[in-house]
Amino acid sequence: MSTVHLGMPGVRPQHASPGSSHLRGDRSFPAKARTELANPVLRQNLQHATSTIQAKRASVVREVRDWQKLRDAGSALKWQVTDHLPEMLVQLEESVQAAGGTVHWARDAEEAGEIVTRLVLERGQQEVLKVKSMATQEIGLNETLAHAGVHAIESDLAELIVQLAGDTPSHILVPAIHRNRAEIREIFLRTMPDLDPSITDDPAELAGAARRFLREKFLDMSGSVAISGGNFAVADTGTVAVVESEGNGRMCLTLPRTLITVLGIEKIVPSFQDLEVFLQLLPRSSTGERMNPYTTLFTGVAEGDGPQEFHLVLLDNGRSAVLADPEGRSALHCIRCSACLNVCPVYERTGGHAYGSTYPGPIGAILSPQMTGVTGPDDPNASLPYASSLCGACYDVCPVKIDIPSILVHLRAKEVDQRREASGQFHGTWDVAMRGASKLMSSPRAYDAAVRASSALGAVKRTGNIGKLPSALPLIPGWTDHRDLPVPRQSFRSWWKDRERHGGAPAPRPDGDGPEDSPASGEDA
């Protein structure tokens, strides 16, 4: 896909605000992963959940004969949006205003937090209901509201579990994926005052308890305020779409007097008809359902029907900075289906918290560092592009065909280039090793000599494989801590040379113990 040159922005795009944004952890990925990997319950919970959902997704995707064409369409629409984002945003603003809504522009998490808090306080509310939303999680809205004395209640079951536990979400779609039924029962018993202690960990009973807890909140919603995110915003009609499974969202979007929707600026689709593509792609990719139970579409306000006030807060918080990189910008195409998380062998083992951001998994590894920018080698987000074996499973499942592995490598290169250019910063263990290897591997003579030297090591060590050992070479211990390494024996190049000396006759098999021929035994290449 060729990228469109977007021209020079009048204002330099800024990164996400470090203060309120939940986009950066306190430790690097390898350090956090080590902690998470040591938790066998977490691993079991995750493995069970991700493999179930992955299998469901695969089977409903298989049913759709034009799935690859749908993906192409989804991808093309999203490229159209990123190529024309400024115009489409203005179009969206006009459409929303024409339909009776109010549009607010928020440069970062703080601005968005201020706008929402002001709207809530102006309406005299101390409690607001929330529909599960990544954007409000990203900007730490609940905390901002709490500072102003406003209590936000999460209405999504999993989000509620996370909130009651005082925990943070670890998955885009299933925020409490790291918890099992027994743990959830404990959390409910601790936090729901009227709960009958005889409750079991049967999912139906647990959902029933949550429903009773939330219904009371829904019932006194007259004059109230609800806050949602949105999956899509249609530029030509001003319609916002919220896709969900539980129906709690539908209640929040229809019962209150005032609805505030916080939406990342990349959530635009050009026209109403384009929803047909995404409403096919999203449910199959995310929950593995043919169609999600509730899709709520709302356009501005309608007298006597639903909220009588609608505010749309358009959030940048680093998205313009992502847009500024032609090779990284397709990270903005994400429709938050979470298929890439469920299929990722790294996510499946470390869980979402290791990524330290609202956006975990493969998409988080390319989105978070681009949104925050990377301040230096010690920035925890600098480690995210390396949190992948580049296996490519994410790219295969992504409904909008984001080439995550290529962007990961691009971001690695960007970080290395930055360090190379900043004087005095290119002396790390890896920098030195990589420079050395580059010299060696671009010089056939030096390389040939190095191969001979390594084979000589094999002549000293008589057993077949290198076991656990402390090594002088910086790169080897990470390997031999966990697995054996073959001992270098006679190299191929030396075998080939022997064979040519024997007139190209089928060479004898090396006996496996023979030392390398001496460097003097043949001409250098």
Add this chain to the structure above:
Amino acid sequence: MRISLMTTCLADVMAPDVARSTVILLERLGHEVVYDPRQTCCGQMHTNTGYYSEAAPVVRHFVDTFERQLDDVDAIVMPSGSCTGCVRDQHRLVAQHEQDEDLEKRAGAVAAKTYELSELLVDVLKTTDVGAYFPHSVTYHPTCHSMRILKVGPRPIKLLRAVEGIEVVNLPESSTCCGFGGTFSVKNSDTSNAMVTDKAANVVRSGAEFVVAGDASCLMNIGGKLARNGDAPRPIHLAQILASTREDPFVPSAEMLGRAS
């Protein structure tokens, strides 16, 4: 046909029998194999770790070495899915990073003639039965880059099924990455270890005597774990199975990916 062998640096030093087997196999099929000892590495490690500027001299050297042969050989073969993927997809990126249009063009010409082993056998040499004999049970691990970048698909399995005496058994969760990922295995060694631990357990669960793949790097990872655990299955490269015959059968040595016969 005249086929140029790019052994890959890893096979040259750490798994030479993989390269030897490639030569023996292709010669047995009646082809001439040429080998230019000036070859070193494809530059994948540098590229995937983000060191494009350091990859550039390696890529330049690779292109210099193999460009010279383009008129004299019918194909270039690499017994590795990920290195072939690097040549095909990433040399271009490195050249672009260096803003070297000439290198990009020349790299493209070399890449167009470069094949992974199973691609060469099935697509270019049009053969699936190479006359091999391997009376053992094996399970096939499709390495990520051969499966998702090169899309070799069923080619390796077709080649394996045509081997006399072989039993190919199913590998549970076969399409999950083994956790190698080049420098990932060192930079994120704990996560990599968790991944290869599961892969090794699935190999054991398959009940096969050998785990076969088209990449010596992934086999070193899986084999290294199996050896560390003291598990019975042994790693073997596709080339080693296809080179094995009744007259000259493969007999494993104590060395990983090595042979005693």
